[in-house]
Amino acid sequence: MSNIKEGIKYHEEELEDARKHLHALTENCRKMLPKFPEKSPQHTLLLNRIRALEVSYDVLSDPSGKYSEPKESMESILEPLASIIRKSEKALEKAKPHSPQAKRLERLIKTITISMEHLNLRENRMIK
Numbered sequence: 328m329s330n331i332k333e334g335i336k337y338h339e340e341e342l343e344d345a346r347k348h349l350h351a352l353t354e355n356c357r358k359m360l361p362k363f364p365e366k367s368p369q370h371t372l373l374l375n376r377i378r379a380l381e382v383s384y385d386v387l388s389d390p391s392g393k394y395s396e397p398k399e400s401m402e403s404i405l406e407p408l409a410s411i412i413r414k415s416e417k418a419l420e421k422a423k424p425h426s427p428q429a430k431r432l433e434r435l436i437k438t439i440t441i442s443m444e445h446l447n448l449r450e451n452r453m454i455k
Contacts (some may be wrong), residue, residue, distance in 0.1 A: 337441060341441065342441070344438075348435070348438040349384040349387065349431065350384060352380050353380040353384065356377045356380065357377060360374075360377075375403070375407045378397045378403075378404065378407075379403075379406075379408050380408075381445070382437075383404075383443075386445050387441070392455060400435035401446065401449075405447070408442060408443050408446070409443070410445075412430070412436055412439050415432045415435050415439075419433065419436070438455065
């Protein structure tokens with residue numbers, strides 16, 4: 328089960344899959360960066376997304392549960408992740424059930440959900 332003992336339960340295989348997926352998502356975003364002019368909205372969006380994915384990966388990779396970010400920074404990390412989920416859920420509604428696209432979106436939603444749950448738990452620990 329998950330190394331986070333206070334409420335969130337995932338098997339280690341699920342966490343490892345989420346870490347691998349986060350790493351792949353981060354690398355794909357990095358590859359897209361040169362396609363947008365610096366300081367453009369798209370470039371800034373990608374930078375924010377990359378930062379959020381990196382922090383998510385770090386949190387899921389820290390078995391001690393001691394990884395922390397300043398509260399202000401945590402808020403800026405959670406929003407890009409929430410945006411990924413919203414956009415993916417909307418695309419999933421339009422996808423054919425059991426299609427490769429639907430499976431990809433479901434995996435993406437699961438990965439980001441796992442990340443956000445762990446980030447929220449860390450944020451709640453920092454507030455206390």
